[in-house]
Amino acid sequence: MAVEVVYRSSRDLERLFMDKAEADRHDKMLELAEALATVLQQAVPSLNEQQSEDLGIFMARHRDVFSRAFKNNAEALAELPPRDA
Amino acid sequence: MAVEVVYRSSRDLERLFMDKAEADRHDKMLELAEALATVLQQAVPSLNEQQSEDLGIFMARHRDVFSRAFKNNAEALAELPPRDA
Numbered sequence: 001m002a003v004e005v006v007y008r009s010s011r012d013l014e015r016l017f018m019d020k021a022e023a024d025r026h027d028k029m030l031e032l033a034e035a036l037a038t039v040l041q042q043a044v045p046s047l048n049e050q051q052s053e054d055l056g057i058f059m060a061r062h063r064d065v066f067s068r069a070f071k072n073n074a075e076a077l078a079e080l081p082p083r084d085a
Numbered sequence: 086m087a088v089e090v091v092y093r094s095s096r097d098l099e100r101l102f103m104d105k106a107e108a109d110r111h112d113k114m115l116e117l118a119e120a121l122a123t124v125l126q127q128a129v130p131s132l133n134e135q136q137s138e139d140l141g142i143f144m145a146r147h148r149d150v151f152s153r154a155f156k157n158n159a160e161a162l163a164e165l166p167p168r169d170a
Contacts, residue, residue: 032159039162043143044136051129055140058128059155067155070148074117077124 033060118145 007023011030017023037056068076091101092108096115102108122141153161
């Protein structure tokens with residue numbers, strides 16, 4: 001019997017990673033998703049919790065596209081997949 | 086009587102600007118807001134049109150904060166005003 005190291009984000013206990021860097025990226029994505037959900041819920045109070053969460057996760061998952069769009073290139077948004085599979 | 090030049094975005098006919106650069110910025114903000122509303126509506130279909138529009142405008146108005154947040158700094162979102170006055 002051998003003991004091995006497995007990594008996970010404290011924000012998502014089910015998802016395990018063998019690679020620490022990948023676990024870090026996942027954790028940072030979830031951190032951004034949570035922060036986005038909070039500010040969007042405040043900005044548009046009619047959003048329910050599920051909508052805010054879905055928005056946060058969607059944008060955090062595609063953070064590089066959104067980063068370019070917000071920086072100076074709205075057309076970058078065209079690269080987004082129509083609906084997450 | 087004198088004729089003077091006034092600038093406006095074709096996306097917002099009511100808002101007039103004496104300064105072309107300011108009109109450009111306003112137009113670019115509205116362009117981003119529209120593009121965001123479209124992709125968010127596709128990503129989270131339960132959003133109604135008003136919610137997508139409000140989200141698009143809010144984020145486009147604060148594009149520099151969102152740009153930094155998406156790039157690498159989720160904490161930047163703390164700089165956002167709680168609710169637009």
